[in-house]
Amino acid sequence: MPSYPEFTGRSIVITGAAQGIGAVTAAAFAKEHARVALLDIDIAGAQAVAKEISSAGGRALAVSTNVTDEKSVAAAVANVVAEFGGIDVLVNCAGGYGRLATVEDMPLDEWDNTIALNLRSVFLMSRAVIPHLKKSQAGRIISVASISGRTVTAASSPAYGSAKAAVIQLTRFLAHQLGPDGITANAIAPITTLTPRVRALRTEEDIARIAAQVPLRRLAVSEDHSNAMLFLASDAAAYINGVVLDVNGGRVMM
Numbered sequence: 001m002p003s004y005p006e007f008t009g010r011s012i013v014i015t016g017a018a019q020g021i022g023a024v025t026a027a028a029f030a031k032e033h034a035r036v037a038l039l040d041i042d043i044a045g046a047q048a049v050a051k052e053i054s055s056a057g058g059r060a061l062a063v064s065t066n067v068t069d070e071k072s073v074a075a076a077v078a079n080v081v082a083e084f085g086g087i088d089v090l091v092n093c094a095g096g097y098g099r100l101a102t103v104e105d106m107p108l109d110e111w112d113n114t115i116a117l118n119l120r121s122v123f124l125m126s127r128a129v130i131p132h133l134k135k136s137q138a139g140r141i142i143s144v145a146s147i148s149g150r151t152v153t154a155a156s157s158p159a160y161g162s163a164k165a166a167v168i169q170l171t172r173f174l175a176h177q178l179g180p181d182g183i184t185a186n187a188i189a190p191i192t193t194l195t196p197r198v199r200a201l202r203t204e205e206d207i208a209r210i211a212a213q214v215p216l217r218r219l220a221v222s223e224d225h226s227n228a229m230l231f232l233a234s235d236a237a238a239y240i241n242g243v244v245l246d247v248n249g250g251r252v253m254m
């Protein structure tokens, strides 16, 4: 496993960190001696993850946040800065969608809510954190997009896929506009990932069917993504800016 001594003492904000990829990523940064702030609407879940990190000797702060709400985001960022003194890395991980859908059967509120959770959230969080990243020596924004934002798959939602494609384009704008301040912005695009939530939703047959389409013949695990994000946050990735890293086992190559 990689080790990044430069993370010691850095302040990392991770949204959607109460479970799944966000929780694993928070624990991975904490293991590298970073201070991690877990922002989630599920405060009990975020506190449980923070407690586990603290028990393992890490420094973690759980902050109740609705990433789609401007005031909640502002309060959360202020809370982290008061506690940690600054922010070096933002990981935009909160996201998702409720059900497989078509454009024809999608109510407007489902469209709006999905776009808000996956895209507005990245805009609000990034905008609130930028002034703090500008004071860092190693500012980074890493956003979790999806294979659904790279290509069209049957098992997805048009609102979700469209929002994730827009997250990739927003990442490029951030990379372009913040580069002069020494801040990089990159995205990762995961394939279906065997988080506890996904395992509960999918049958063994579903998992085998999707895995058969992947050159590496397995689905991703959260650590595949946390490894990619730790690299993008590291000093070794200082010149990587505006990319989307497809963490998909070769399922879609572009």
Ligand SMILES: NC(=O)c1ccc[n+]([C@@H]2O[C@H](COP(=O)([O-])OP(=O)(O)OC[C@H]3O[C@@H](n4cnc5c(N)ncnc54)[C@H](O)[C@@H]3O)[C@@H](O)[C@H]2O)c1
Pocket (backbone or CB within 6 Å): 015, 016, 017, 018, 019, 020, 021, 022, 039, 040, 041, 042, 045, 065, 066, 067, 068, 092, 093, 094, 095, 096, 097, 117, 144, 145, 146, 147, 189, 190, 191, 192, 193, 194, 195, 197, 198
């Ligand atoms: N798991 C996959 O198969 C997969 C595949 C591709 C991309 N992704 C993306 O990876 C990211 C993480 O996915 P996951 O499956 O680990 O997620 P998850 O559904 O397990 O966890 C999402 C977290 O976000 C939190 N959240 C939801 N709404 C929120 C809000 N308004 N404000 C703050 N927090 C909120 C939830 O409480 C939860 O803790 C998402 O952006 C998802 O779209 C996941």
